Structures are given as C-alpha cells and as structure tokens.
Amino acid sequence: MKRAFLRIAGYISIAGTMLYGYLIAKGLNGWGRLLSVDPILIPLLLAGLFLSVYVHLLLHEGGHFLFGKLSGYQLISFQVRRFKYRQADHSLRRMQTASPLLAGQCLMAPPKADYAEVPFRGYLLGGILANALTGACLYSAAFLMDLREGAVMVLFSFVPVWMALSNFFPKGQNDGAVLKEASRSLPARQLLLQQLEMAQLIEAEVPFTDLPDAYFACLGEARYEKSFLIDYFYMVAYVRALGNLDFEEADSLLWAFSAHRPVKESVYWPIYLMESLFCDALFGRIGTAEEKYSQIQAQPLLKRYWNANNRIRAAYAFFCRTEIEEAKRLLSQGSAADETDAEEVDKSTEARLVQWLKGYFE
Incomplete structure (x- = not known):
C-alpha cells in the first residue's frame, strides 16, 4: 500500500x-x-x-x-x-x-x-x-x-x-518487470522467448496437448522456478493435462505451482483459483472448494471469471452441492471457450471436459 x-x-x-x-x-x-x-x-x-x-x-x-x-x-x-x-x-x-x-x-x-x-x-x-x-x-x-x-x-x-x-517502472508483470526479469538471466530470457513461441502455436490453433514436450522441461527445475515467467508454463501444462483427462497430473501441477511460486502475486491468480476449485470438487475436497467459492463471490474480479466458466460452475454444483439440475443447465449452455478468445483457454480441451461432465447424466 x-x-x-x-x-x-x-x-x-x-x-x-x-x-x-x-x-x-x-x-x-x-x-x-x-x-x-x-x-x-x-x-x-x-x-x-x-x-x-x-x-x-x-x-x-x-x-x-x-x-x-x-x-x-x-x-x-x-x-x-x-x-x-x-x-x-x-x-x-x-x-x-x-x-x-x-x-x-x-x-x-x-x-x-x-x-x-x-x-x-x-x-x-x-x-x-x-x-x-x-x-x-x-x-x-x-x-x-x-x-x-x-x-x-x-x-x-x-x-x-x-x-x-x-x-x-517494474510492477507486477508489466513491460518494465518483464524487461528486468529477462535481463537478469539467460534462463529467464529463455522462458520469455519460449512463451512467445508457444503463443504462436496456440494462435495457430495447435491443441495444447500437441505442444512440444520440450517447452515443459523447465517445470520443476530450480533455476526456472525463481522467475515469474514460469507461471505461464504451469498454466499451459495444466490445460494439457486436462485435455488428456489426466486429473491427477493436473491437480499435482497446481499444487506444485502454489508450492514454488507466490501465486497471489501472479497475473494467473484468478485462473489458478478457479481451476484449483475445479480440482477440489473432482477430488472431494468439498470444504476447501466451498472456502474458495466464498472467496470468489466476495471479489468482483474473481466473480467475473467464475460467471464466464460454466464447466467449473457445473462441477461445483454437481460434486459439492449435488445440484444435478443446475449442473445440467450450466453444461447445456456450452463451455467457456465458446465465448472467449483468451490464450489460456484451449477450445478442444474445454469441449472435451464439458462432454466428460455430461457423461455423468447420460
């Protein structure tokens, strides 16, 4: 302050x-x-x-x-x-x-x-x-x-x-902060350039699951964990795991992200909170999911992300609240990817997750 x-x-x-x-x-x-x-x-x-x-x-x-x-x-x-x-x-x-x-x-x-x-x-x-x-x-x-x-x-x-x-002047992840970080070390510069390379593939609509594994070799290495530029790689790796319906891997990536990085300082904090609630719901951590839901509803920015993702809302309604009809209604409206162009959203992954959740009601 x-x-x-x-x-x-x-x-x-x-x-x-x-x-x-x-x-x-x-x-x-x-x-x-x-x-x-x-x-x-x-x-x-x-x-x-x-x-x-x-x-x-x-x-x-x-x-x-x-x-x-x-x-x-x-x-x-x-x-x-x-x-x-x-x-x-x-x-x-x-x-x-x-x-x-x-x-x-x-x-x-x-x-x-x-x-x-x-x-x-x-x-x-x-x-x-x-x-x-x-x-x-x-x-x-x-x-x-x-x-x-x-x-x-x-x-x-x-x-x-x-x-x-x-x-x-460096603040958050503005131009000055990224410039300072990339100038600090070669590993940080590599993360910046690889992020841009991945962005090119994603904008060309290459599925996240088809992104080269070499881009994610940095995860878990101490020399990369010191840079906030690693946050993007955690988020993309998480979406890749979701695309393969490997929920244990996706959950472990979020746990590793929060263990190694000051998550609340990351620009991906809203996305992390939504997706960690999704995993909490899937794995039966109902108390933790409800705490996060209360936190989301209390903050307008987080609530905006919440309202934009029917897949997460449906999972919470079904697994935590057992509100089956509400979950069906949300899933019938489609996925978040239908109405967004955000780089962190993979349309094929979102569609597959929605279909996977719908399988509970068929």
Missing part, C-alpha cells in the same frame, strides 16, 4: 511539475484566463482525456510492433481491449469476453536463433518509447500555442507520459 501511494504521489508530482514549467514559460500572466473556463467544457475535456487512453493504448502496442519488426520478430496477434487481429488467418474480431487485466497486447514470435543471441529489449521497450515520444511531442507543442489551448495540450500529454512511466 505504501509503495502504491508513493507511485501515485510520484505521478502527480511529475504532472504538477510539467504544468508548472509550462506556466512559468508562459509568464503566468494569463492565470486568470485558465480559471474562467466555461463549465460545460469540463466534462467534454474529461471525456476527451478518457478516450485518449485508447489512442495511446493503440500507439503503445504499435510501438511494440514497430520495434519488434526492427528486431526480426513476426506478428502473432494485435489486441486493444476487445478488438483483436490474428495474423494466422488475417482476421479482425471483437471478442465476446476479454480479461479485465489486459488492456492491450502485441504478441510477436522471436526470430529463430540461439536464445542467448535473440534481441528482446527493443520489442519490450517499444511501447514505452512510443508513449514517451508521443507525450514529449504533445508537451512541446503546447509551448507553440496560446496559453489556454496550450494548457489543454499539456493535460493531454499527461496520459502518454503516465503510460510510459507506469510501464517502465
């Missing part, structure tokens, strides 16, 4: 310094003109600032694309909120559901070379540089304008500057 407060205070200080510097450069002679703004323009200005976030998201992901191409990477998919372009079939679609944690993403496959020789900094820094340059241009343009119009331009320069800073 203290760190978050200091980060917000830092952003406010930078914004204040930018505005003060602009006013000083203009001589502060027209300060009264800034205060005499027509009130009806204020909501329009706020709406414009809000909409500009989407413009700068597009520029941010475009920066990743540009610097990725310059580094020899190939586009896999390009996403801004619910709109996603897939290179595999050259399609642009509006997704029915999208992760609330994902504002945008430009996935690119690295060039074929030894992992130690593949460039990665340009690709990871591209979005930050795009936002920083846009912010600098907008701020510089303000000095060429009249005081009032220039002050508005300064306000609009805050958005790309804020995005550049929030992605540059």
Whole structure:
C-alpha cells in the first residue's frame, strides 16, 4: 500500500511539475484566463482525456510492433481491449469476453536463433518509447500555442507520459518487470522467448496437448522456478493435462505451482483459483472448494471469471452441492471457450471436459 501511494504521489508530482514549467514559460500572466473556463467544457475535456487512453493504448502496442519488426520478430496477434487481429488467418474480431487485466497486447514470435543471441529489449521497450515520444511531442507543442489551448495540450500529454512511466517502472508483470526479469538471466530470457513461441502455436490453433514436450522441461527445475515467467508454463501444462483427462497430473501441477511460486502475486491468480476449485470438487475436497467459492463471490474480479466458466460452475454444483439440475443447465449452455478468445483457454480441451461432465447424466 505504501509503495502504491508513493507511485501515485510520484505521478502527480511529475504532472504538477510539467504544468508548472509550462506556466512559468508562459509568464503566468494569463492565470486568470485558465480559471474562467466555461463549465460545460469540463466534462467534454474529461471525456476527451478518457478516450485518449485508447489512442495511446493503440500507439503503445504499435510501438511494440514497430520495434519488434526492427528486431526480426513476426506478428502473432494485435489486441486493444476487445478488438483483436490474428495474423494466422488475417482476421479482425471483437471478442465476446476479454480479461479485465489486459488492456492491450502485441504478441510477436522471436526470430529463430540461439536464445542467448535473440534481441528482446527493443520489442519490450517499444511501447514505452512510443508513449514517451508521443507525450514529449504533445508537451512541446503546447509551448507553440496560446496559453489556454496550450494548457489543454499539456493535460493531454499527461496520459502518454503516465503510460510510459507506469510501464517502465517494474510492477507486477508489466513491460518494465518483464524487461528486468529477462535481463537478469539467460534462463529467464529463455522462458520469455519460449512463451512467445508457444503463443504462436496456440494462435495457430495447435491443441495444447500437441505442444512440444520440450517447452515443459523447465517445470520443476530450480533455476526456472525463481522467475515469474514460469507461471505461464504451469498454466499451459495444466490445460494439457486436462485435455488428456489426466486429473491427477493436473491437480499435482497446481499444487506444485502454489508450492514454488507466490501465486497471489501472479497475473494467473484468478485462473489458478478457479481451476484449483475445479480440482477440489473432482477430488472431494468439498470444504476447501466451498472456502474458495466464498472467496470468489466476495471479489468482483474473481466473480467475473467464475460467471464466464460454466464447466467449473457445473462441477461445483454437481460434486459439492449435488445440484444435478443446475449442473445440467450450466453444461447445456456450452463451455467457456465458446465465448472467449483468451490464450489460456484451449477450445478442444474445454469441449472435451464439458462432454466428460455430461457423461455423468447420460
């Protein structure tokens, strides 16, 4: 909490310094003109600032694309909120559901070379540089304008500057955190590049069960467990086990994940909690499943994931609550994969699991 407060205070200080510097450069002679703004323009200005976030998201992901191409990477998919372009079939679609944690993403496959020789900094820094340059241009343009119009331009320069800073300083698994992690060691860099390679296969609709076993050799090795980039591999390996209906292996993967990694700090925490509840239900750990269900219902973000997955809800209804009709109703609505394009969901696996659960009622 203290760190978050200091980060917000830092952003406010930078914004204040930018505005003060602009006013000083203009001589502060027209300060009264800034205060005499027509009130009806204020909501329009706020709406414009809000909409500009989407413009700068597009520029941010475009920066990743540009610097990725310059580094020899190939586009896999390009996403801004619910709109996603897939290179595999050259399609642009509006997704029915999208992760609330994902504002945008430009996935690119690295060039074929030894992992130690593949460039990665340009690709990871591209979005930050795009936002920083846009912010600098907008701020510089303000000095060429009249005081009032220039002050508005300064306000609009805050958005790309804020995005550049929030992605540059390591936090969670943002660009800065991934860059720092990949720069720390060759094993961490290998995890990053292999994740991108797997993403290319998944976007080409290769079933998770057909992904090369070599990508999962890192699981259980101490040198990889230190990196948060291993989290993705646990999640994909878990889905592979589900695809083979190997529930014991799937359950053991989740246990290993929680034993080796600070799961609550992972971006995959919501998915882990849902899937661990699913396994708890299958293996009769009813008390644990009910505790997790209560936790899910108390948090809006987790509840959103819960409502999007009929397979997990049906398993909980049947194995924990013995609500057979409710389980049938949920399964009749189809699988989560029918309405999502999330990378962590394998459509063939979800469909097979739904059919497996339906087998209890046939």
